[in-house]
């Protein structure tokens with residue numbers, strides 16, 4: 001027992017040192033905040049935050065052998081930085097709500113708990129909150145590994161001038177939540193259409209007679225279920241305790257390897273970090289070879305595409321635009337050359353933004 005006592009005393013000493021350093025860091029962050037305010041500089045410096053994440057992850061691996069898990073280190077530094085930034089000026093973040101949606105979870109992962117969060121009823125409302133400058137950033141879902149892209153989000157980029165400033169990917173585990181105790185009591189199931197789609201197989205097998213109804217978000221489905229007897233929602237575990245609902249069935253999605261990617265939108269252009277992506281939209285003439293010639297521009301310059309989606313242009317019937325994600329920042333020489341070449345081979349090119357790849361995604 002003496003050995004245990006000595007080791008716990010060592011942990012107590014380390015915890016006190018951590019506390020001393022955290023308070024020292026907070027004091028310095030406030031001081032930096034005052035300098036930035038005097039010089040009328042941006043308080044939030046995403047590229048500096050990203051550099052800190054990369055540095056601590058590198059140090060943790062190369063100097064300390066990842067004795068401390070890197071995923072946990074990201075969460076800890078996210079909260080340290082979120083708290084220090086809030087001492088200078090709290091960020092306002094609009095997200096597809098209500099509270100406890102997967103988008104809310106993604107926003108917390110990206111900005112930490114010390115930011116101020118504004119739940120929005122629709123994806124369009126998120127864009128409006130940021131465009132009106134009532135929020136500094138917005139968080140919206142853009143694609144899921146089972147159901148594919150969220151068309152609403154892609155279409156918003158056709159009309160909005162907001163930039164993509166970041167991305168975050170979170171695992172999606174879907175549960176059947178209700179205020180009833182038994183599956184047999186459930187007559188209606190509510191959820192976002194992407195979530196309903198991801199659970200199609202389980203629903204057909206276990207609840208073939210239930211009525212399926214689409215809602216704006218998984219958490220919105222929980223709000224409805226709270227008021228409606230004999231109904232259930234497909235949502236996250238966080239939603240089950242946020243809305244005090246029973247979990248009637250866990251992990252009902254088709255595939256356990258289920259992730260959703262979320263985009264961070266703002267009015268700000270992100271600076272290069274060396275681990276960036278660029279998203280853009282382009283349109284081609286409706287003629288043979290037009291799409292081939294456009295895509296050839298990427299091939300000729302050796303720039304890798306990580307996604308391509310076609311969407312109606314919403315200008316003319318059967319007229320399509322193409323959403324593309326590529327490796328690199330718009331200020332990289334190779335990407336600059338591709339953009340020049342692409343503009344000479346297309347009718348329109350709209351750059352949606354260059355931004356750091358999701359942390360730990362490589």
Ligand SMILES: C=C(O[C@@H]1C=C(C(=O)O)C=C[C@H]1O)C(=O)O
Nearest residue numbers: 029032044045048049081084085
């Ligand atoms: C402390 C600063 O302000 C903010 C907080 C940071 C931090 O906690 O490390 C880093 C960048 C800024 O978003 C800074 O600009 O260096």
